[in-house]
Amino acid sequence: MKIKEIKLYQLLMDMRNPFTTSFGTQQKRFITIVEAIDEDGTSGFGECVSGEDPLYSEEFMDSTLIALKKYFGPLVIGKEISHPDEVWEIYKPFKRNNMAKACIEGAVWDLYAKQKGITLAEALGGKKTSVDVGVSLGIEDTDEALLEKIDEKVKEGYKRIKVKIKPGRDVDMIKNIREVYPDIPLMVDANSAYTLDDIETLKALDEFNLMMIEQPLMAGDLIDHAKLQKEIKTPVCLDESIDSYEAAAAAIEMGSCQIINVKVGRVGGLTQSIKIHDLAEKHNIPLWCGGMLEAGVGRLHNVAITSLSNFTLPGDTASSSRYWFEDIITPEVVAENGTVTISDKPGIGAEVDFDKMKQYLVKTETITADDQLDMIMHN
Numbered sequence: 197m198k199i200k201e202i203k204l205y206q207l208l209m210d211m212r213n214p215f216t217t218s219f220g221t222q223q224k225r226f227i228t229i230v231e232a233i234d235e236d237g238t239s240g241f242g243e244c245v246s247g248e249d250p251l252y253s254e255e256f257m258d259s260t261l262i263a264l265k266k267y268f269g270p271l272v273i274g275k276e277i278s279h280p281d282e283v284w285e286i287y288k289p290f291k292r293n294n295m296a297k298a299c300i301e302g303a304v305w306d307l308y309a310k311q312k313g314i315t316l317a318e319a320l321g322g323k324k325t326s327v328d329v330g331v332s333l334g335i336e337d338t339d340e341a342l343l344e345k346i347d348e349k350v351k352e353g354y355k356r357i358k359v360k361i362k363p364g365r366d367v368d369m370i371k372n373i374r375e376v377y378p379d380i381p382l383m384v385d386a387n388s389a390y391t392l393d394d395i396e397t398l399k400a401l402d403e404f405n406l407m408m409i410e411q412p413l414m415a416g417d418l419i420d421h422a423k424l425q426k427e428i429k430t431p432v433c434l435d436e437s438i439d440s441y442e443a444a445a446a447a448i449e450m451g452s453c454q455i456i457n458v459k460v461g462r463v464g465g466l467t468q469s470i471k472i473h474d475l476a477e478k479h480n481i482p483l484w485c486g487g488m489l490e491a492g493v494g495r496l497h498n499v500a501i502t503s504l505s506n507f508t509l510p511g512d513t514a515s516s517s518r519y520w521f522e523d524i525i526t527p528e529v530v531a532e533n534g535t536v537t538i539s540d541k542p543g544i545g546a547e548v549d550f551d552k553m554k555q556y557l558v559k560t561e562t563i564t565a566d567d568q569l570d571m572i573m574h575n
């Protein structure tokens with residue numbers, strides 16, 4: 197394939213429910229959709245998952261938009277690409293900016309699958325035809341309000357419930373949940389809100405038969421996570437800390453976690469996700485696919501990567517309707533009884549609906565062969 201043009205659609209979508217984590221509360225989501233158009237007219241789609249502000253990681257929507265326009269778009273336009281793995285190689289000299297890299301790479305993967313007439317899941321080497329999913333619930337003002345949400349999601353059949361915690365909204369809250377639901381598959385996500393000084397709190401959480409504690413400490417603190425994992429029996433799951441294949445390898449070797457949450461954008465794309473998948477499988481580290489409040493395109497990429505064999509735990513890819521009044525794809529992602537069926541249509545398996553997208557569109561940018569790489573450094 198040879199990409200002729202890349203279109204970036206920046207969207208602003210209202211969320212159906214406010215979502216609160218230890219970072220704060222959000223009610224709107226900025227999203228960038230990438231369309232990579234091949235010489236033969238086929239389009240592949242990707243979605244940039246960076247946050248609006250650099251709270252989850254260093255990337256944010258304005259930074260990724262610049263990175264896409266200035267580097268990662270021009271770097272692939274007009275190049276003969278025979279396999280999507282080559283995109284990571286092309287981007288290699290350019291450090292980090294993983295979410296920006298991943299969304300174009302994802303569009304190239306979709307394009308590749310469409311040209312081969314196979315599903316994205318098949319192109320990635322996935323064998324499953326459906327995937328199990330759970331749901332991630334934000335912090336609520338009261339435990340009663342959270343219990344109501346849990347009740348709703350348990351009834352909808354989600355395969356596990358994840359609740360966000362932060363200092364002051366942790367042990368008592370989990371105790372109250374466990375009193376009502378002693379047996380549901382339950383886990384917590386701290387988004388790095390604790391340090392080892394909070395070890396007593398984290399040890400107290402060890403008593404509630406949680407599936408895992410996700411990212412209790414700061415990203416980068418692989419050593420402290422290893423120390424923590426030695427002190428508790430609940431598996432530590434890493435999210436923010438696993439920002440590359442190398443970080444995954446280090447975390448596994450040091451015993452910093454027993455479970456990894458793979459987010460395609462965070463690790464730099466689908467090729468890197470597969471590499472982490474294969475390594476984790478070899479080391480008996482189960483995986484699940486995390487979410488970044490994605491619109492439909494990102495949601496379908498998550499479903500596709502979850503089709504790989506070592507994604508054995510339910511992920512965060514809940515139904516489109518949990519997040520959006522109307523998603524931008526047809527059909528939307530639907531979890532029925534906690535299971536999403538993978539479409540057998542080529543690529544991501546649904547149409548990007550430009551009419552639906554119009555209502556959210558803030559701006560469109562087009563990158564063409566005229567947009568040469570503009571750098572101070574020269575080879």
Ligand SMILES: O=C(O)CCC(=O)c1ccccc1C(=O)O
Pocket residue numbers: 252331332385387435486487488489490512513514
């Ligand atoms: O439902 C989702 O998309 C996942 C929600 C979620 O937990 C999350 C949302 C935004 C940023 C980080 C996280 C996280 O997994 O830590």
Ligand SMILES: [Mg+2]
Pocket residue numbers: 385387410411435436457486
């Ligand atoms: Mg997380």
